[in-house]
Amino acid sequence: MDAGEPGPSGGYDFRFLPQKSFPSLTSPEIVSRLRQWSMLGRIAAQAFGFDQTFQAHRRDEFLMDFFKDPNVIPNLKFLSDSSGQWITLGTEVKNIEAINVPCTQLSMSFFNRLYDEDIVRHSGHIVKCLDSFCDPFLIADELRKVLLMEDSEKYEVFSQLDREEFLFCLFKHFCLGGTLCQYEDVLDPYLETTKLIYKDLVSVRKNPQTKKIQITSSVFKVTAYDSAGMCYPSTKNHEQTFSYFIVDPIKRHVHVLYHSYGVGEMS
Structure with missing residues (x-):
């Protein structure tokens, strides 16, 4: 069996990458802006790795495996609608909905x-x-x-x-x-x-043939459902509550950008 091809179970396996940093979200200038925009403390980016070739036609299977993975469940952070605290998945995801988000702009x-x-x-x-x-x-x-x-x-x-x-x-x-x-x-x-x-x-690389810079990431806007209904990124719909999954098929990383609409940190 080739490395990178589906194993006997056929599913994707994930690992949490806590050491991966997103300097843009922690720079003093942007922290100050996020505070002004009432988003500070309500927005987060996280990184996970995966073990086999990402195939766009297997997107839903990839995401379903993600939400069921024992390395994801205790590490994927989101804000509780009831307590306002950061929590992890405490429920079994039964269904996911993913919208392809075009990502072609380089300037x-x-x-x-x-x-x-x-x-x-x-x-x-x-x-x-x-x-x-x-x-x-x-x-x-x-x-x-x-x-x-x-x-x-x-x-x-x-x-x-x-x-x-x-x-x-x-x-x-x-x-x-x-x-x-x-x-x-x-x-x-x-x-x-x-x-x-x-x-x-977002990941980019130079196309070896054309020498042009191209984006290699695939982006999805993701919602997950448990037996009671929508559970991630929230139990309530709002256009400013979102979770984007940005998949780098070359490094085999997935970046999750999450935000929950509400009152951000003031101080």
Whole structure:
């Protein structure tokens, strides 16, 4: 039997990689921003390794094996809806739902259109607008309008495909923040945070033939269910509560980026 091919059980085996760090999430500057955006203490990244070739068509089996793995169950962290404490999986996952998230963007120039369309001034300041609500978010500027209001005139600046890109998803999550988010007046902190965390999570390599840089990671947005219903990343649906699995098929690593919407750490 070849190393890296399914064993007799056919399943994937995982191991926790606690030594893997995500410097972007611990740098003082980003910690300070996450605090301002009400996400500090509610966002985490973790790494796990796996033992055989990742095959995209076996995605659901891969994820199911992940949630049932004895090395994952005591180590995968998430926030309890009832206690607000970090906990691990205390329940048997019966079902998973995974959405493929396209991950093709290699440059932050993807967001240049925000300047071109006067959503952000060339000084970097985000253009303000009259307050309105798109529950539960306050919309006080053109940026949040573009992110949230489908009937706004500039919503089309990003196509539906653009909005599905992992880079866009991260950017939007940071712009919207947690319950007590204090929004930025300028765009740079959002762009820089998105870029650094994206680089931490996503793997790239130079294509030996074309010599071009290409992304090798596959990204999935994952929800898990136990016998009572949704159990991970939360028991409650919210667009700012998420878990992304970023799979590096070459290193055989999976990075998990998790956030639970709520009131972040203040001090």
